[in-house]
Amino acid sequence: MADxxxxxxxxxxxxxxxxxxxxxxDKEYNVRRAFEAGWGGVVWKTLGAEGPPIVNVNGPRYxxxxxxxxxxxxxxxxxxxxxxxxxxxxxxxxxxxxxxPDHALIASVMVPCEEDEWKRIIPRxxxxxxxxxxxxxxxxxxxxxxxxxxAVGQVPxxxxxxxxxxxxxxxxxxxxxxxxxxxxILMPAQxxxxxxxxxxxxxxxxxxxxxxxLDLMSPEPMIDGKGTHGGYCGPAVKPIALNMVAEIARNPGxxxxxxxxxxxxxxxxxxxxxxxxxxxxxxxxxxxxxxGFKVVQEMISGLSQWMDEQGYTSIDEIxxxxxxxxxxxQYLNLNHVTKARIDQEACIKCGRCYAACEDTSxxxxxxxxxxxxxxxxxxxxxxxxxxxxxxVEGCITMExxxxxxMDERTGKVVEREYANWTTHPxxxxxxxxx
Amino acid sequence: xxxxxxxxxxxxxxxAPADVQANFSDLHPAYDEHEALVAADRCYFCxxxxxMTACPTSIDIPLFIRQIATGTPEAAARTxxxxxxxxxxxxxxxxxxxxxxxxxxxxxxxxxxVEIGRLQRYATDTLIAKGVHPFVRAPETGKRIAVVxxxxxxLACAHRLAMLGHTVVVFEARAKGGGLNEFGxxxxxxxxxxxxxxxxxxxxxxxxxxxxxxxxxxxxxxxSLQGDFDAVFLGMGLSAVNALRLDGEDKTNxxxxxxxxxDLRQASDLTTLPVGRRVVVIGGGMTAxxxxxxxxxxxxxxxxxxYRRGQEAMAASKFEQDLAQQKGVxxxxxxxxxxxxxxGSLTAVTFxxxxxxxxxxxxxxETFTLPADQLxxxxxxxxxxxxxxxxxxxxKITVNDAQKTNLANVWAGxxxxxxxxxxTVTAVAEGRDAAMDIHATLMGAS
Ligand SMILES: Cc1cc2nc3c(=O)[nH]c(=O)nc-3n(C[C@H](O)[C@H](O)[C@H](O)COP(=O)(O)OP(=O)(O)OC[C@H]3O[C@@H](n4cnc5c(N)ncnc54)[C@H](O)[C@@H]3O)c2cc1C
Ligand SMILES: Cc1cc2nc3c(=O)[nH]c(=O)nc-3n(C[C@H](O)[C@H](O)[C@H](O)COP(=O)(O)O)c2cc1C
Ligand code: SF4
Ligand code: SF4
Ligand code: SF4
Numbered sequence: 043m044a045d046x047x048x049x050x051x052x053x054x055x056x057x058x059x060x061x062x063x064x065x066x067x068d069k070e071y072n073v074r075r076a077f078e079a080g081w082g083g084v085v086w087k088t089l090g091a092e093g094p095p096i097v098n099v100n101g102p103r104y105x106x107x108x109x110x111x112x113x114x115x116x117x118x119x120x121x122x123x124x125x126x127x128x129x130x131x132x133x134x135x136x137x138x139x140x141x142x143p144d145h146a147l148i149a150s151v152m153v154p155c156e157e158d159e160w161k162r163i164i165p166r167x168x169x170x171x172x173x174x175x176x177x178x179x180x181x182x183x184x185x186x187x188x189x190x191x192x193a194v195g196q197v198p199x200x201x202x203x204x205x206x207x208x209x210x211x212x213x214x215x216x217x218x219x220x221x222x223x224x225x226x227i228l229m230p231a232q233x234x235x236x237x238x239x240x241x242x243x244x245x246x247x248x249x250x251x252x253x254x255x256l257d258l259m260s261p262e263p264m265i266d267g268k269g270t271h272g273g274y275c276g277p278a279v280k281p282i283a284l285n286m287v288a289e290i291a292r293n294p295g296x297x298x299x300x301x302x303x304x305x306x307x308x309x310x311x312x313x314x315x316x317x318x319x320x321x322x323x324x325x326x327x328x329x330x331x332x333x334g335f336k337v338v339q340e341m342i343s344g345l346s347q348w349m350d351e352q353g354y355t356s357i358d359e360i361x362x363x364x365x366x367x368x369x370x371x372q373y374l375n376l377n378h379v380t381k382a383r384i385d386q387e388a389c390i391k392c393g394r395c396y397a398a399c400e401d402t403s404x405x406x407x408x409x410x411x412x413x414x415x416x417x418x419x420x421x422x423x424x425x426x427x428x429x430x431x432x433x434v435e436g437c438i439t440m441e442x443x444x445x446x447x448m449d450e451r452t453g454k455v456v457e458r459e460y461a462n463w464t465t466h467p468x469x470x471x472x473x474x475x476x
Numbered sequence: 477x478x479x480x481x482x483x484x485x486x487x488x489x490x491x492a493p494a495d496v497q498a499n500f501s502d503l504h505p506a507y508d509e510h511e512a513l514v515a516a517d518r519c520y521f522c523x524x525x526x527x528m529t530a531c532p533t534s535i536d537i538p539l540f541i542r543q544i545a546t547g548t549p550e551a552a553a554r555t556x557x558x559x560x561x562x563x564x565x566x567x568x569x570x571x572x573x574x575x576x577x578x579x580x581x582x583x584x585x586x587x588x589x590v591e592i593g594r595l596q597r598y599a600t601d602t603l604i605a606k607g608v609h610p611f612v613r614a615p616e617t618g619k620r621i622a623v624v625x626x627x628x629x630x631l632a633c634a635h636r637l638a639m640l641g642h643t644v645v646v647f648e649a650r651a652k653g654g655g656l657n658e659f660g661x662x663x664x665x666x667x668x669x670x671x672x673x674x675x676x677x678x679x680x681x682x683x684x685x686x687x688x689x690x691x692x693x694x695x696x697x698x699x700s701l702q703g704d705f706d707a708v709f710l711g712m713g714l715s716a717v718n719a720l721r722l723d724g725e726d727k728t729n730x731x732x733x734x735x736x737x738x739d740l741r742q743a744s745d746l747t748t749l750p751v752g753r754r755v756v757v758i759g760g761g762m763t764a765x766x767x768x769x770x771x772x773x774x775x776x777x778x779x780x781x782x783y784r785r786g787q788e789a790m791a792a793s794k795f796e797q798d799l800a801q802q803k804g805v806x807x808x809x810x811x812x813x814x815x816x817x818x819x820g821s822l823t824a825v826t827f828x829x830x831x832x833x834x835x836x837x838x839x840x841x842e843t844f845t846l847p848a849d850q851l852x853x854x855x856x857x858x859x860x861x862x863x864x865x866x867x868x869x870x871x872k873i874t875v876n877d878a879q880k881t882n883l884a885n886v887w888a889g890x891x892x893x894x895x896x897x898x899x900t901v902t903a904v905a906e907g908r909d910a911a912m913d914i915h916a917t918l919m920g921a922s
Pocket of ligand 3: 398399404407417421423425427
């Protein structure tokens, strides 16, 4: 069986599945049970400065997007960092780490943007025996208004500065958790790296309003008739997170910076995808909040089955394996020609491909009186929309036209050589390909 | 099924009231909201949807299902009722397995169709429960139309005409409206007096007066209707039954299945309704199945339906046949009755086996006898007396594509008219189409 042992920044854990800093990791009671259930590590719910504890709202703090069978697709929250006293958290962390020396325990921290605040709290937390720190520069609500969380995460200079303070205050690994609420994820990632961060973790939650109560005309979740934006997470955010992870992994400036992948991870496959795009391990929050700690068991069994099937023996073999294949649009091969192919045996004649192509694409599917759907090669631009809307998996596929064969649409013979936009005659700034 | 009363003959209260009540509860219970959302999510919103083509009233099924999926069942109901004003009853009684659901792409692909009928019921029930009548009448046209029969075809015609601004008088032979919705449909398909509730809801549009105990051919004549009204629609269904033409047909406890069903539908307490210990039903259609199943549900110990041709030729759908068998009714095919025995009251029925040779049914010599204390004949309904001036075709009033008869300003639809299956939904489609043609004819002429 594949070895799932993870060694992220020198922190070992039985598997690469960590619980992200959030309610599941808020207290000893939960974390112990999470470890028992199989989680490899936890990032403890974000700790704040000493003093009167944080106050949360007393009305609903979550909103959600559901599929038809109430499958939870996206979750939004307006919760703040831990609302329990620092001392209590530290005592609990100490006890847990002592009892679970082989599991990862990371302290997530967020204090005001002042050097002595950070330099005072970091060593104090280190006394718990924790394996490392995660700097929470991500929270998009509540804390940002106080100059913390994403208010720091959106200013690369602050990230670099705070990271440096923390690195000066401890020898333990420091992970910087990035907010996706920025235009270019490379800037904060580079800043973290420049500040000396050992790794970045991403994404934190995305600014969002999940729904509007149309009777009371207020965003949900609604508290006394008013709502506010919250942080979006869960399956719906995965594509956004994957892209950000991939960008950091492939960009020359940040390439090689360890990444802890977060955002919508719900199954082993999600985790494998994050790791293929460069994440050294993954963190999970919403899946655990939706299904309980036991979900990790499917992640473990699924990942190890898949690794066995593929012949991978360790996590390192998967991490970053897909990164070389992430490229820019301009480098895609324009001589790669495909056409949609409908498997008439599998087709159930719903006509969705026809409606989609006819109304919104390239009028490349014909429909006969007896509902036989066929692709017109002379019109098909290979956009893939029909593949995406067909309810039968594998019914429509894309067939590659072999070099030397005719592309019926352009009337040209498909060329064998790779050629991209940078050398295309229609590109005004094309560099002659000689 | 707990048997409480094994007495021979025909007697009431064979089962405890609670058992009878359970037996006659809804065949397809209503969806709750969540179930409806999940069921609606299975629909693919097909292009030029096959289900819609298969619906005799051409309801825009993908659209109404999508309206349910987005939390607007009332809008879904409007989509349905626009095409089929008895969409509520049709949702309960349509043999969807041979109509929309049969051709649903998910039935074809996986043998599990989108449950269109139950979704339709969810939508229409939601709207009707709110007491909303979603249509308003166009300004009065001054035209008056007579509708004969307050069954599905007559009501659909009357409603559409009223909506278009015409004034409608419905002449109904019985003391109660609804036609077979009220007197024929199996009790477990239309529970809680739904037929009357739907009728009242339909009439809420206004402009329709129903006159009861007014039979065409008795209290009123076609001539007088033609004289008094701008147009006449005939929707009187099939009020006569075919005869068995067998000695002994007059014995006690030999009766027409439709009468038994009508009595059952009108009974205020089903335990007072007498039923035989051993019941035999002759026929192979929906009426035979409904009579057999309901006799069984009332507590008959043995119920046997005997059909003269092969099972594949039965007019009752596979679903109906399966239902009968599930309820413990025995089906015997390829046998025809040759003798009815009994001294005053029925005691047994004798059948001869049959065979189909070169497309012709041949009665064989070999026979068998079923002991029976009740026999229901369900060998087909036919047109009652009709005005001589009407041209008939195969025992039904001849109509053209627009439901027009050979007589000036007389239209017909539903079971009494030629063309289409004898189904509630077909009757509704024909009544509606007749109304549209009446409207075009009357307004075009003015
Ligand atoms: C036992 C049974 C079960 C059935 N089950 C189903 C089912 O599950 N699903 C389905 O789709 N279909 C079913 N059908 C068929 C369906 O009921 C009919 O196709 C439908 O009711 C036809 O409607 P209609 O308006 O043409 O006639 P009817 O419903 O028969 O209505 C005719 C109306 O006209 C009245 N009338 C008759 N003669 C006169 C007269 N001379 N003057 C004035 N009024 C008159 C009658 O009293 C009646 O109210 C069933 C039929 C039977 C008999
Ligand atoms: C209710 C809630 C509270 C959260 N609190 C924190 C927090 O205190 N610190 C933090 O770094 N991230 C916090 N997060 C963000 C998660 O750790 C994680 O980054 C995000 O939910 C994306 O992962 P997911 O899609 O697996 O949920 C919180 C998320 C939720 C849902
Ligand atoms: S790939 Fe695009 S263009 Fe080609 S048939 Fe499908 S939808 Fe039409
Ligand atoms: S969408 Fe798929 S199943 Fe539907 S008609 Fe097209 S090819 Fe067939
Ligand atoms: S055929 Fe089935 S899936 Fe398609 S629109 Fe009709 S109900 Fe929906």
